[in-house]
Amino acid sequence: MENEKATPPYLEVNGLVKWFGADRAVDNISFGVERGKFLTLLGPSGCGKTTTLMSIAGLHGIDGGDIRVGDVTYTSFSKKLFLPPEKRDIGMVFQSYAIWPHMTVAQNVAYPLEIRKIDRAEIDSRVADVLRLVGLGDMADKLATQLSGGQQQRAALARAIVSRPRLLLFDEPLSNLDLKLREQMRVELKRIQNEVGITSVYVTHDQSEALVMSDEIIVMSKGRIEQKGGPHEIYAHPVNRYVSNFIGVANLLEGHVIRVTSPGHGEFEVNHGNERVILPCCLGEGLKEGAAAVLSVRPENVEARRKDPGTPRLEGEVLEAIFLGNCVDCRVRWGAFEWKVLAHPRDRLRPGERVFLHLDPDHSLAVQP
Ligand SMILES: Nc1ncnc2c1ncn2[C@@H]1O[C@H](COP(=O)(O)OP(=O)(O)O)[C@@H](O)[C@H]1O
Ligand SMILES: [Mg+2]
Known part of the structure; x- marks a missing residue:
């Protein structure tokens, strides 16, 4: 108007x-x-x-x-x-x-x-x-x-x-x-x-x-x-x-923004043992190349797959899988980090299984630490 x-x-x-x-x-x-x-x-x-x-x-x-x-x-x-x-x-x-x-x-x-x-x-x-x-x-x-x-x-x-x-x-x-x-x-x-x-x-x-x-x-x-x-x-x-943690449940990984690929998008680097893993992600406001940041990923935006996806490879072990009817609430060990994953019941994830985690870059958000 x-x-x-x-x-x-x-x-x-x-x-x-x-x-x-x-x-x-x-x-x-x-x-x-x-x-x-x-x-x-x-x-x-x-x-x-x-x-x-x-x-x-x-x-x-x-x-x-x-x-x-x-x-x-x-x-x-x-x-x-x-x-x-x-x-x-x-x-x-x-x-x-x-x-x-x-x-x-x-x-x-x-x-x-x-x-x-x-x-x-x-x-x-x-x-x-x-x-x-x-x-x-x-x-x-x-x-x-x-x-x-x-x-x-x-x-x-x-x-x-x-x-x-x-x-x-x-x-x-x-x-x-x-x-x-x-x-x-x-x-x-x-x-x-x-x-x-x-x-x-x-x-x-x-x-x-x-x-x-x-x-x-x-x-x-x-x-x-x-x-x-x-x-x-x-x-x-x-x-x-703080906000990510206070509202809902989130996986919060510490690391750095290593590259800005386009406005609002980039790559996040996280240490995993001696390895460095690079994850494509969205960038929250004010995050420049090299900035220390936290990658926030909601459990419903993490998928646990059985097939090796190539890179980035996030291979982990299912520690717990609680059947809730419409979803399965899982914990997946990935080195020192424990992922919270909401899986679909048809995937029938079981404790002890090896899985590969897939993160949707559109729902992986690097934010201020
Ligand atoms: N009447 C008061 N006298 C002294 N300190 C107070 C008083 N009311 C609140 N505070 C202090 O102010 C801060 C904020 O309190 P408050 O507004 O009640 O928080 P919330 O409602 O978010 O729990 C706290 O540290 C609390 O101890
Ligand atoms: Mg109050």
């Missing part, structure tokens, strides 16, 4: 810094979220996810940067602006369900509307709508304590969205649920967010949760952003070893 201008993102966090004593919990991070989108902050415990979320919510001051939603400045360190949390119009869902046990489900959900002094009929109809949306249509008159964990979390979500806030913030909301329910709730929560269209920031340490739910993912480490991108992009094109 000709007239389309680059519009600024709906939520913008710019240069956010937060110290706790001598600890820099958040170290100068910047990101934006488009209106209606679902962004996930992903990283291990202690990397600064909750601190970032609390900074957006205004539950603490910050030590640098700005936070803006639409045309409202929430916090600006340089301009000494701080909008109190109750004026930020944010819905929040936490790990602990935080719904009031002495109230019914409907009363819990109605509360944010009551403090806004909306009239009774409107409240009742909106509460009924939102309870239906989260699948609690027939639970309205139950006491909150009569609900299961999953239902309590649905009620907390209903309460967070009923006033149609500008922003939804989630801090590991599913981590108290058991695996089965968690997997079901991921999909459900994403569906509901999509339906109400409220811009959301979601915090989790669970990479599969992030992959399933997000429009965009930010991978964090030690208060910094390692990478931002869509789930597929982060999985298929991690920028470095």
Whole structure:
């Protein structure tokens, strides 16, 4: 479109810094979220996810940067602006369900509307709508304590969205649920967010949760952003070893880029005993000839064959082959390195067998170490 201008993102966090004593919990991070989108902050415990979320919510001051939603400045360190949390119009869902046990489900959900002094009929109809949306249509008159964990979390979500806030913030909301329910709730929560269209920031340490739910993912480490991108992009094109290792499973080989053959393509050299093996690969950003790098190959992109392919020859021994029905999860010893390989069941790989590993150069990615 000709007239389309680059519009600024709906939520913008710019240069956010937060110290706790001598600890820099958040170290100068910047990101934006488009209106209606679902962004996930992903990283291990202690990397600064909750601190970032609390900074957006205004539950603490910050030590640098700005936070803006639409045309409202929430916090600006340089301009000494701080909008109190109750004026930020944010819905929040936490790990602990935080719904009031002495109230019914409907009363819990109605509360944010009551403090806004909306009239009774409107409240009742909106509460009924939102309870239906989260699948609690027939639970309205139950006491909150009569609900299961999953239902309590649905009620907390209903309460967070009923006033149609500008922003939804989630801090590991599913981590108290058991695996089965968690997997079901991921999909459900994403569906509901999509339906109400409220811009959301979601915090989790669970990479599969992030992959399933997000429009965009930010991978964090030690208060910094390692990478931002869509789930597929982060999985298929991690920028470095850290991201590759944190998202999904990867074979990570240390070595060097020895040749750039065309833009984005080259050859990777890895030591194997006294031998040097050269593997054609894709090149991640910023990798020049001679650069130390890590070759990242997902197990589903490694094939174990019985026929000798010539070069490059990666001959190994199957150590373990676990039949999982639709695939076989294998470990293959190759000198000091152990490959993770997802094989097809029809190949019937067995422990002790000699195999030749074939790597698809299009799915072998050299990245920053
Ligand atoms: N209230 C606090 N007081 C002191 N240190 C804190 C406080 N909250 C967080 N931290 C520290 O800040 C860092 C980031 O924490 P947090 O944002 O909670 O990480 P995450 O949510 O990613 O697990 C950690 O080192 C943590 O110990
Ligand atoms: Mg946290």
